[in-house]
Amino acid sequence: MAAATGAATGLEVRDLEVRYGGAVALAGIDLRVGPGEVVAVLGPSGSGKSTLLRAVAGLEPPTAGTVTWAGEDLRRVPPHLRRFGLMFQDHALFPHRDVAGNVAFGLRVQGLPSAEVRARTEAGLAAVGLAGFGARSVRELSGGEQQRVALARALAPEPRLLMLDEPLGALDRALREHLVDELRALFARRERAVLLVTHDHEEAFALADRVVVLHAGRVEQDDDASTVWSRPASAFVARFLGYNVTTAFGTRVAVRPDGLVWSAAPGPAGPDTVAVTVADRTFRRDHFRLRVATAAGETLDVAVRDAGSPAAPTPGTPGTLTLVPGAAVALT
Amino acid sequence: MTPTVRARLGTVLAAAVPVVFVAVLFGYPVAAIVGRGLAPEGTLDPEPLRRVFTDPALRGVVWFTVWQAALSTLCTLVLALPGAYVLARLRFPGRSLVRALVTVPFVLPTVLVANAFLALGVSRSLGAILLAHVFFNYAVVVRVVGTRWRNLDPHEAEAARMLGASRWRVAREVTAPALRPAVVAAATITFLFCFTSFGVVLFLGGPTRTTLETEIHRQTTRFLDLPLAAALSVVQLAAVLALLWLVGRSERRAATPARLRAAREIEHAPRTPGAWVLLTANLLVMTALLLVPMAVLVVRSLTPPSGFGLDAYRALGDLRRGSTLFVPPLEAVGTSVRYALAAATIAVVVGGLAAWAGARSRSRWLDGVLAVPLGVSAVTLGFGFLIALDEGPLDLRGSAALVPLAQALVALPFVVLLVGPVLRSIDPRLREAAAMLGASPGAVRRRIDLPIAARALFAAGAFAVAISLGEFGATTFVARPDAPTLPVVIARLLGQPGEAAFHAAMAASGILMVLVVVAVVVGDRARVGRFGDF
Numbered sequence: 001m002a003a004a005t006g007a008a009t010g011l012e013v014r015d016l017e018v019r020y021g022g023a024v025a026l027a028g029i030d031l032r033v034g035p036g037e038v039v040a041v042l043g044p045s046g047s048g049k050s051t052l053l054r055a056v057a058g059l060e061p062p063t064a065g066t067v068t069w070a071g072e073d074l075r076r077v078p079p080h081l082r083r084f085g086l087m088f089q090d091h092a093l094f095p096h097r098d099v100a101g102n103v104a105f106g107l108r109v110q111g112l113p114s115a116e117v118r119a120r121t122e123a124g125l126a127a128v129g130l131a132g133f134g135a136r137s138v139r140e141l142s143g144g145e146q147q148r149v150a151l152a153r154a155l156a157p158e159p160r161l162l163m164l165d166e167p168l169g170a171l172d173r174a175l176r177e178h179l180v181d182e183l184r185a186l187f188a189r190r191e192r193a194v195l196l197v198t199h200d201h202e203e204a205f206a207l208a209d210r211v212v213v214l215h216a217g218r219v220e221q222d223d224d225a226s227t228v229w230s231r232p233a234s235a236f237v238a239r240f241l242g243y244n245v246t247t248a249f250g251t252r253v254a255v256r257p258d259g260l261v262w263s264a265a266p267g268p269a270g271p272d273t274v275a276v277t278v279a280d281r282t283f284r285r286d287h288f289r290l291r292v293a294t295a296a297g298e299t300l301d302v303a304v305r306d307a308g309s310p311a312a313p314t315p316g317t318p319g320t321l322t323l324v325p326g327a328a329v330a331l332t
Numbered sequence: 333m334t335p336t337v338r339a340r341l342g343t344v345l346a347a348a349v350p351v352v353f354v355a356v357l358f359g360y361p362v363a364a365i366v367g368r369g370l371a372p373e374g375t376l377d378p379e380p381l382r383r384v385f386t387d388p389a390l391r392g393v394v395w396f397t398v399w400q401a402a403l404s405t406l407c408t409l410v411l412a413l414p415g416a417y418v419l420a421r422l423r424f425p426g427r428s429l430v431r432a433l434v435t436v437p438f439v440l441p442t443v444l445v446a447n448a449f450l451a452l453g454v455s456r457s458l459g460a461i462l463l464a465h466v467f468f469n470y471a472v473v474v475r476v477v478g479t480r481w482r483n484l485d486p487h488e489a490e491a492a493r494m495l496g497a498s499r500w501r502v503a504r505e506v507t508a509p510a511l512r513p514a515v516v517a518a519a520t521i522t523f524l525f526c527f528t529s530f531g532v533v534l535f536l537g538g539p540t541r542t543t544l545e546t547e548i549h550r551q552t553t554r555f556l557d558l559p560l561a562a563a564l565s566v567v568q569l570a571a572v573l574a575l576l577w578l579v580g581r582s583e584r585r586a587a588t589p590a591r592l593r594a595a596r597e598i599e600h601a602p603r604t605p606g607a608w609v610l611l612t613a614n615l616l617v618m619t620a621l622l623l624v625p626m627a628v629l630v631v632r633s634l635t636p637p638s639g640f641g642l643d644a645y646r647a648l649g650d651l652r653r654g655s656t657l658f659v660p661p662l663e664a665v666g667t668s669v670r671y672a673l674a675a676a677t678i679a680v681v682v683g684g685l686a687a688w689a690g691a692r693s694r695s696r697w698l699d700g701v702l703a704v705p706l707g708v709s710a711v712t713l714g715f716g717f718l719i720a721l722d723e724g725p726l727d728l729r730g731s732a733a734l735v736p737l738a739q740a741l742v743a744l745p746f747v748v749l750l751v752g753p754v755l756r757s758i759d760p761r762l763r764e765a766a767a768m769l770g771a772s773p774g775a776v777r778r779r780i781d782l783p784i785a786a787r788a789l790f791a792a793g794a795f796a797v798a799i800s801l802g803e804f805g806a807t808t809f810v811a812r813p814d815a816p817t818l819p820v821v822i823a824r825l826l827g828q829p830g831e832a833a834f835h836a837a838m839a840a841s842g843i844l845m846v847l848v849v850v851a852v853v854v855g856d857r858a859r860v861g862r863f864g865d866f
Binding site for chain 1: 487488496498505506510603
């Protein structure tokens with residue numbers, strides 16, 4: 001990982017703080033994105049994700065801390081000279097320009113010859129699957145098409161860092177899954193640093209090599225995507241990723257719904273079992289999700305994948321939960 | 333009746349009220365004066381109309397009217413566009429007060445302003461006309477363009493920045509195209525006001541500078557050449573209609589739905605030295621251009637010959653011997669407020685119905701009809717009232733209702749401008765959601781449209797009060813001698829010889845200005861966020 005070498009490459013954010021009046025939007029943020037690396041900032045709405053992108057872009061002046069690229073302090077570099085690209089969540093396409101005019105904008109301001117602008121615009125549109133859309137008005141486009149135009153526009157000037165704000169934001173599920181693959185391919189094509197923010201952990205894990213979890217303006221965890229998923233560093237991260245955080249098995253641990261086994265029979269009393277009552281159940285395509293309550297008043301989510309029983313237990317049914325060995329993650 | 337037919341009928345009835353109002357109080361009097369002038373014997377006589385374009389003196393008048401209006405508009409844009417930016421996008425302490433103060437000149441009576449400029453030592457000249465036109469129309473540009481500026485998507489400019497465009501390039505390639513319709517609309521409205529400006533040209537232009545409006549006045553009052561005056565009115569009206577058509581066209585293009593945005597996305601405190609310079613420079617321009625003329629009136633009112641103090645105000649309570657007034661000037665305060673409240677009520681009811689009907693139909697012809705009084709010459713209207721409203725059921729001569737009716741007519745276009753866009757911007761899904769929750773069409777109007785429009789209606793009402801308080805042109809023709817309004821009293825006091833009368837005029841001006849400021853501030857407080865085009 002580039003960040004580990006200590007050499008000054010790529011983006012480095014150190015001790016960044018952004019305040020709006022008295023309110024602290026971001027505090028003590030450290031973040032590195034190396035060339036060729038895809039980093040996702042994951043957090044609920046209001047956690048400061050978009051502010052972080054804007055601070056890196058230079059659109060929001062930080063109240064403290066530094067943003068550097070390859071060791072160069074960017075404090076005095078205005079946004080348009082940073083050679084960073086930013087794709088806005090709402091796309092922010094220029095309504096008075098057609099599709100080609102939008103994609104060509106960054107190339108034209110560089111003063112490139114018009115033949116090259118045209119060629120690269122067409123290539124950029126083709127790369128996002130919109131070849132031949134150049135003359136369309138951006139107002140006629142569907143949400144997915146707008147998103148692709150915004151992406152092509154951000155990519156066209158070849159930014160050294162590409163930032164995306166909720167890249168799959170409001171798109172429908174099928175389109176999202178399709179675009180995840182396309183985005184991955186676009187990211188992989190060049191040795192470009194990518195920083196994206198999202199509130200959707202599936203999107204973050206699908207797109208990024210590294211995931212930074214943000215909570216109330218602070219970094220909760222910064223790890224490989226797989227580490228964040230398997231070893232959440234705090235109760236907040238665990239809950240955000242859908243884990244149960246419980247003390248039902250002694251010490252406080254995080255455990256995923258599929259790390260617990262439900263049985264209707266009273267099981268042997270032990271450190272890995274707990275007596276519960278079913279409170280609610282939901283059908284989840286390939287399994288049932290039970291919400292159960294312990295005698296101590298905790299509620300836990302359990303996945304039930306027993307293909308043999310056509311109907312999951314109804315609310316009120318007593319039973320036992322058993323912890324799958326190795327499924328519990330200790331929380332400090 | 334099917335629900336659709338009932339809804340249509342409701343819209344038509346709502347539209348009928350303002351249409352009849354404008355037709356009776358504006359269309360009929362203007363038609364009467366034009367008819368009386370162009371066809372005095374019952375048959376059309378094109379001779380006067382021909383004279384307007386062949387007589388070298390009259391052609392000079394037309395030409396001067398056009399180019400002084402164009403030059404005034406240019407000066408206003410140059411000075412007010414930076415001000416519009418500062419007031420729309422920069423955050424600084426006291427901004428809402430500055431916004432309100434900047435609006436005050438727009439509703440001040442011309443007689444008062446002309447006097448303020450003369451008191452400042454400005455001599456009668458073309459420069460004085462331009463200065464006064466900028467003074468009056470600064471608010472038009474600040475409000476019309478500023479509203480649009482606040483509604484621009486800040487992400488578009490930021491996206492351009494991230495694509496490598498400098499601030500200047502963003503201004504030229506992203507912001508300017510987006511602002512253009514609003515700038516065109518503001519410029520056209522300003523041109524319209526300067527084109528039909530009466531008091532400014534009359535008081536500040538000197539004897540050699542004549543526009544269509546002052547020429548109409550001169551031909552009617554001095555030479556009693558009604559046919560020529562009517563021909564001039566026809567030419568002016570044609571120009572006004574053409575301009576209004578232009579405004580309507582550019583407004584249609586400017587009408588893009590605005591999303592609700594957090595204030596901090598739109599505005600920011602000045603951060604760079606450049607922003608501070610811009611802010612300071614514009615505050616200086618506003619002070620020198622707008623506040624100093626207003627302040628000089630207040631200062632003059634506080635410094636009568638008897639020494640610094642409120643003597644001039646106290647003197648307003650007395651009816652001096654030999655005065656041309658029939659009542660103590662102070663009574664005019666109550667009269668003005670009563671008339672203005674009545675006029676605002678009429679304007680809000682009629683204008684609210686018009687805005688509601690306009691919002692429900694896709695065509696904008698109703699807005700056009702209601703905007704015509706915007707470009708009406710007070711002189712034409714005043715004489716029209718005198719000529720037309722003197723017989724049958726419309727015999728309103730000497731009636732106290734005439735003043736608020738005339739003032740409501742002048743305020744009406746602004747009510748529509750303020751309320752229309754708010755009603756149009758109501759998401760149709762809100763109405764559908766209410767209907768799905770069991771609300772009848774009447775309940776939807778009562779529970780969705782009205783509450784959302786209420787603040788805009790209130791703001792429009794306050795603005796109508798301000799306009800009515802300052803209305804001079806039409807009021808002076810129809811006000812009863814024993815019940816003058818403040819602007820009428822001021823004009824009469826200024827017409828009287830002597831220091832005391834002058835300082836009394838200044839004191840009356842001071843009171844008028846305070847009333848107008850209160851109305852504008854109250855109205856502005858009610859229009860938090862995105863409210864209307866003006």
